[in-house]
Amino acid sequence: MPPPAAASRSGAGAGEPLAEEAESPAMRRLRRLSLHLLQPSDQAETSLALAACAGRSRRVEGGADVAAALAAYLRGRHRAAQLRLFDFFRSRPDLQTPVELTTAAHRELCFRQLRALVRDAGVRPLTLMASDPAEYFAVMEAAGGADISLGVKLGVQYSLWGGSIINLGTKKHRDKYFDGIDNLDYPGCFAMTELHHGSNVQALQTTATFDPVTDEFIINTPNDGAIKWWIGNAAVHGKFATVFARLILPLQGKGGEPADMGIHAFIVPIRDLETHAVLPGIEINDCGHKIGLNGVDNGALRFRSVRIPRDNLLNRFGDVSRDGKYTSSLPTINKRFAATLGELVGGRVGIAYSSVGVLKVAVTIAVRYALLRQQFGPPKQPEISVLDYQSHQHKLMPMLASSYAFHFATVQLVDKYSEMKKTNDEDLIADVHILSSGLKAYVTSYTAKSISICREACGGHGYAAVNRFGALRNDHDIFQTFEGDNTVLLQQVAGDLLKQYQEKFKGGTLSVTWNYLRDSMGTYLSQPNPVTARWEGEDHLRDPNFQLDAFRYRTSRLLHSVAARLQKHSKTLGGFGAWNRCLNHLLTLAESHIESVILAKFIESVRSCPDEKTREVLKLVCDLYALDRIWKDIGTYRNVDYVAPNKAKAIHKLTDYLSYQVRLVAQELVDAFDLPDLIIRAPIGMQSEAYAQYTQYVGF
Incomplete structure (x- = not known):
């Protein structure tokens, strides 16, 4: 006996079980399985021409053209x-x-x-x-x-x-x-992190003391906590290291004491160029087997009075003359330190950009396998693709939408970085510093979580090493830590937002990325409109203005409230204590702001797409990204009555429906990433003959 059909919209709602008496456990199980297959029927038709559910591939008409246009x-x-x-x-x-x-x-x-x-x-x-x-x-x-x-x-x-x-x-x-360096004759390292200090670079303990007699710097590791740790290229291949150390000038301080000029960078040869032997005074040990990235030879470095020429000081922001006098165009240690770290922002840009590439690979494998894998189905009918189950769409489709959102955001970041390097514009430098911090932290954290979800979505086959999820997860995991721990980077974003908030009320100029605060803070902090709080029509919910206003409203509320909390707690706890008391609030603020930046760029990219059909597909994906994020934080919007209960319910239903609609173009969306099999490599993630390649791999 087939499972009972769902009621029509004139009676019970779609997805709601018909009342039946004396239903057996087996029948109840069949009925619940059948409900997975029901798709929302009360949504208005969108302008996007999507194919009806048919056949195993479930591709839209002209799917290859859609994929090609998206890829272009x-x-x-x-x-x-x-x-x-x-x-x-x-x-x-x-x-x-x-x-x-x-x-x-x-x-x-x-x-x-x-x-x-x-x-x-x-x-x-x-x-x-x-x-x-x-x-x-x-x-x-x-x-x-x-x-x-x-x-x-x-x-x-x-x-x-x-x-x-x-x-x-x-x-x-x-x-x-x-x-x-360019032709690889000089393999080198970047020796910043120490055993006891990673994120707090200003507290590094390695010293570089100037010897005016020999015109040399003496590099020294004063204690075990100052051993340079996790230094890539150091264990096996590196011949040089850029060593970050405290520049010490003897007799230059008060009362003839040594003067600590703060953190500077020095070129230190660590191996002989010809014999590759470790040089005198340098001890190198291997950090050993890691969770991932074992192709990178991380090592630990200790320096015992290693002498280098004075010219080996990287002296763009501070220099020492032959007679031991220090000069700099920047007046304070803090300004020199900020300038030094600001020039190293490219590492964070590259990590954020590369993390999106890893996410694309993981999502591609999971989506292709979900389209391929057949499991269960209506009685006496063929099994259906697991991506036809609402639960699977809920796992993967918002993730696919996020891949697109992050793509456009990180491309913009790279463009801004390129422009910054050309112009050296101070406002752009500050903008890229904070934007790269926020995107690196947000994107890498999201990708790390998503890889595990993709593995689970592929069941037992996701556990096979050949299908890549283990390697992707392990190799990518450190992206959340190096080039700035994500929690620390988000605090930098929050700190800059608070600085901009103060500038706003002082009549100052806001930097480029935060300029939405300039005109809208008053509007966002006013009471929500009770009329718009109840609007639940699809046209309204899919309006980019509503979506972006919702994101920015949340950020502005969080910024206003955390500023008030910090002011309150600083009176009794001091600045550091108040910051620590509000830390989770600050991290939420930073993430909210970065999501606003990502959505704004996604909306702009949709509008800029020249091809109408491609633009319609991207609009669908953008809507899913925006509404899924709003729904995931619906409690925040409900708490301040920005969204009424009926509107919250409408957002939830529309998010489910959009996940279903994106599922219909899921194959085209992952194909548009244009990743060759060489990059995907996982047999279950191939565009064709996945099972054949999988069985051949294990020996059949």
Whole structure:
């Protein structure tokens, strides 16, 4: 006996069980399963022409054209460079990373991959970073697609070691080191983090004491807590390190005491260029096998009175003369420190951008498998795709929408960074610093959680190493920690928002990213309109103005309330105590603001799309992203009566419906990421013959 049909809209609501007496447990189970298959029927038809549910593929009519048009819109001007790298790795099976590999073998392979990229494929990453940062990040993303360890090792060599020379040094340093770094003759490290200090860079303990007699700096590790730790490239391959240390000038302080001039960067050779032997006074130990990224050789460095020439000080923001006098264009230690760290923002930009690439791979594998996998179905009828279940759509479709939202946001971040490097505009520098902090923290945290959800969505087959989720999760996990711990970075965003908030009431000028606060703070802090709080029509809920206003209203309320709380608590707890008391509130504020920035860019990207059909698909995806986020935080909106109960219910129902609609174009949306099989690699994530490739892999 088939499960009872759902009532029509004239009677019980869709998805609500008909009242039946004496229903057996088996019948009740069948009825509940059947409800998974029911799709909302009370929604108005959208302008997007989506195909009806039919057949196993459930593709929209002209799906290949939709995917091609989306891919064309997503591609940046540097896609050709990525395709050349994909072709290069495809032609070199010896450079492709196998599923099972020892740590030592992975490190050697990773270095061979990087060397081949530079010397065989002809890529010059440092030249790109200096001349065209957007193409550099595109190359990094492609390298990370081949192996995340390779992408990170490339970043260590060029973003960090090479970037320190370009951004913190002067012409003499670039003339001496640039070519050797670019062609990989000078593999190097970035030695900032210490055993006891990572995020608190100003508290680093390594010292660089000037010796005026020999015209040298003496690099010293004063205690075990000051050992440089987790230094990429140090354990095996590095020959140089940019070492961050406290610059000490003897007899320059009060009463003839040594003067501590704060944190500066120094070039320290750590291995002989010819023999590769570790140099005297330097101790290097291996940090060992890690959870992931074992192609990167992380090591620990201790310095015992290592002498380097005075010219090895990277002196863009501070210099020491032959007679030991210190000069700087910046008057204070804090300003010099801020300028130094500000020049290293490219690392965060690259991580945020690369994290989106990892999310795209994970979502592609999960969605393709969900379309392929058949499970259960109505009695005496074929099994259906698991992506036809509402619960599966709820897992994956908002994640797919977020992948698109993050894509546009990080592309904008790269563009802003490129413009910043060209113009050195102070407002843009500040803007990129905070925006990169927020996006890096938000995107990497989201991606880390999403990879596990994608694994679960693929059931037991998601647990097979060959299907990549374990490697993706483990290799990506550290993205939440390096280049700034995410919790610390979000505090930087919150701190800047509070600074802007104070400037607003002083009549100051707000920076570019926060300019929505200028005109709208008064509106957002007023009582919600009781009429619009009840509007629940689809046209209203899918209006970008409503969506963006809702995001910004939440941010403004959070900003206003946390400012009041900080002022209240600082009277009794002091500034630090008040900040700690309000810390969770501050982190929520930062995340809310970053979501507003992401949505604003997504809406702008939809409007800018020149092709009407592609724009309609993107509008659907953008609506799902916005309404899903509003629904996930509906308690906040309800607490201040921004959304009435009936409107909250309408948002929930529309979010479910949009998830179903996005499901109908899910294959086109993941195909539009234009990721070749070389990058996907997981047998269950292939565009065709997935099961055939899977069975062949295990030996059938």
